Amino acid sequence: MSQRLDRRTLLSSSVAVGAGAALAGVGLAPAFAATPGKNAVVLGGGMAGLTAAHELIERGFSVTVFEPTAWGGKARSIPFAGTGSGGRADLPGEHGFRFFPGFYHHVPETMRRIPFGSGTVGDNLVAATGGKFLRGGDHADAFVFGIGPDPVSLLTVDGLRRYLLDNLGGHAVPPHELVYFVERLLVFLTSCDERRLGQWEKVSWWDFVGAAKRSGPYQKILAAGLTRNLVAAKETIASTRTIGNMGEAFVYNIMGRGNDGALDRVLDLPTNEAWIDPWVTYLRGLGVRFVGGQRLVRYEVAAGRIVAAVLADANGATSRVEADWFVSAMPVERVLPTLTPDVLALDPGLKGLAKLQTDWMVGIQFFLRDHADLTKGHITFIDSPWSLTALTQGQFWEDRTISRDYGDGEVVDVLSVDISNWDAPGILYGKPAKQCSRQEIADEVLAQIRDHHTMGDLLPEGIIHSWFLDPGVQWDAGTLRNINETPLLVNTVDSWKSRPTARTKIPNLLMSGDFVQTDIDLATMEGANESARHAVNAILDESRSTAAQVKTFRLYDPPEFKLLKQTDKLLYKLGQRNLLDVI
Template identity: 40%
Template structure:
């Protein structure tokens, strides 16, 4: 039986183990921390039999997440599966300091009016008409561009440049250019138009697809609802899951990996090895010898990261806000949140932590470079205490800004409500601020060429991380899961396994655009520009598409 050693117990590593163990392979997973799940994990905030839980950041599952949801549907949990712990959201609150709060539905439209509203791209309400027309033209450009053009041209253009943000209105820049940063930490000035544009469209299409929920979240902290049942299931399949087992290197004989050297002095030997550590950790395993054998491994260190970390505020009241996300449009630190209590139906909050805690507001900060409103420093330059104070102040500035009939009375957060807070422990204090031990890959302009495939040139080494080339093309649970499937498939191919391979899905776009993509493919091969390279030709393509529809 082929033996596999997986270094890293995050989503990518657990997925690889899952796919191989279900096919009868002998798998060992080596995790450096005491809890599995990587960036997706939740953790107790104190010792004791029933502590409250904190997280790196809240989990959310948009409609285009297919790989990770398929895996969840195969993990037993009670009388059902882990996928039963996914709860559909209903609405997103877009809160501004000066503007009236807006509510955006996240349920599938079921009336003509709802369809018309859903067809309006996200965050364009109240924008100048010229900006809206330009945005639609840009999205049409993306939808009719062939895959080769997206990779060969649009990956080398920033989203900021592609949407001409410098020459658009301030409202356009605030609501659209930065919208993706709040959602997935994609910095608009440096993120590629290929990735940000594709994900923007996927989020929009998700709202129009009545066959799948637009977005879902978990009904309990991530480890309770997903990761712990997953690890238990892997153990029933015979997987050797080892916690607190950090690896310090891969042993390489010039042709093959021969072992994993652990920090405790042990060496784990196997037939196949999967490196499933984060993008910032992976270069530590790439020796000069490995780089010569597989040059693609040496390019991982060129990939850039950003910070997108979470904090939980434990409140004396359950402040529900909307049944979904909250986006703080004017927050300097690009904040998003979820009021968790209304969703955590399988989590007994009353028996955990201080008796005063009745609600949990989980917040993610995506901009750590812009000065705040209290300490007037970027998050990077603050202490942990200052970060908590600053985020709390930005939340209050938004949620207490207006008395709106859509969202209730103006004062929704008060200092008296705050019982405690828990900031991601990956944020550690330094002499001049904080460091981040868990940064997130960002898809910068031209970075696709530095992202390796799951199967490497080293004959028994595969990669399973969200920096691997995948269809999902985004630093996320979905990409990590897809990368794990691709790593497993490569191992199955080498083992000449006769059964099925793990399924990988392509991102779906409306079929009506396929003829235009085929035409653009022909033009691209001839070295010709996209038909919508100029505004006039974009309008011509729009008219042609309208006639076709």
């Protein structure tokens, strides 16, 4: 059983707060004392920033992390203020539920290097052994995709075809259309990397799978449902390369090919308790300095390099910090204002960031007065207009009794729901989520969930104690719309070329974050972690450090398809189709 760290240890941050106040007060802060050439500033304390700090401090660098809002970023849990009583903690809200598929390698590797009790944070990853895709309205069928042993002992095109047909079949999609969809998947799975980047990056997933010419169930379940609910991408604008890469990863994940761990993993405690607080505590113990309440305003440039970062606190008071290395670890929408003309003059390629698009994927938690026996895993509500997915969390928090440890003693479980489509009209009010009040969002989400098979019985009236919507979503009375402080990058057709690598043309400015080019190629905490590792490796190269390079991983590539992909590479070079692209 994982042991709980002392709360006072995890939450102690007076040193960081004091440092932030001091910096803001003087207006001009010298660089922190460090070995010459090894003073690094990390701008952002989310997944990318904490990863960069972790890898740098272990390699002998002096590291200071600046963060305007909260450590952990979108990955953190968020206390529902004022809900705790009788010595209990506030109820745990969050931006959205955590999901660690088996093909994640970077994040779990980091977690296993963070002490927790007598083990590591990695011990807090537990398998979610269930998982359902539910239909709504008159569609009473529910199905489980891919849970069970891999029947394909030798990976061949024919064997994989049978496997996909067996797992995707039996739920309203006409058989001939299912065959077509599987054949399209096989085209992608046997495409070489050059074709994926040169051809499929420039085609939308909707067009690649021929959705416009096929039935409603095909569009809803296969073209849109699996796309929006599994990878939070818009099927009509997302590149086939991105969706195909993730679809491939999920397929091999289900088959146990190249996995780090179980098919689907979650945390056995609220995220901050299980991961973020122990991580910050560990890094602080190693010497990382954390300064909260500070956001980057701009960089100062001289002699082709960044010489200082100008920061501001919540009141607008600015300070100036010098360093040898600057790691940008902010989301793309916060990076853009810092790309001033003098920065872009040094690296004009960063102008491409302005072409990237963001969208909303935000969570809401319903705190329940009774246990809801839904499934031991994630649930996808296929027919929900807002593309809802959910998880009941209490069943995984084995070291916690929610009624004992959180809230007012009446809450026994937490239903955490992700809303992936904020632009579709709902079924209660006929409005998209972006135009609904916070109460309307909560009502609408419940109505869409209860519209699915058996959910009305499992979530009866009176079971809801309270709810918590990510505070990043706020109602704007002037425009009668919501604003969102925490949008998510969406991978659009041909956007890869607009995304930077971790190494920029400015020698001491590194980019990290879920928008940076990575192997996983999707806005995820795994991608953010990977990008930070590349950024640190670039610093090691530029500084000619003798420290070991940071380990990085690549998505699984089955050796059985190596010859097929080599053949496809030749066909692509000759301007011809993939061998299986015959329909």
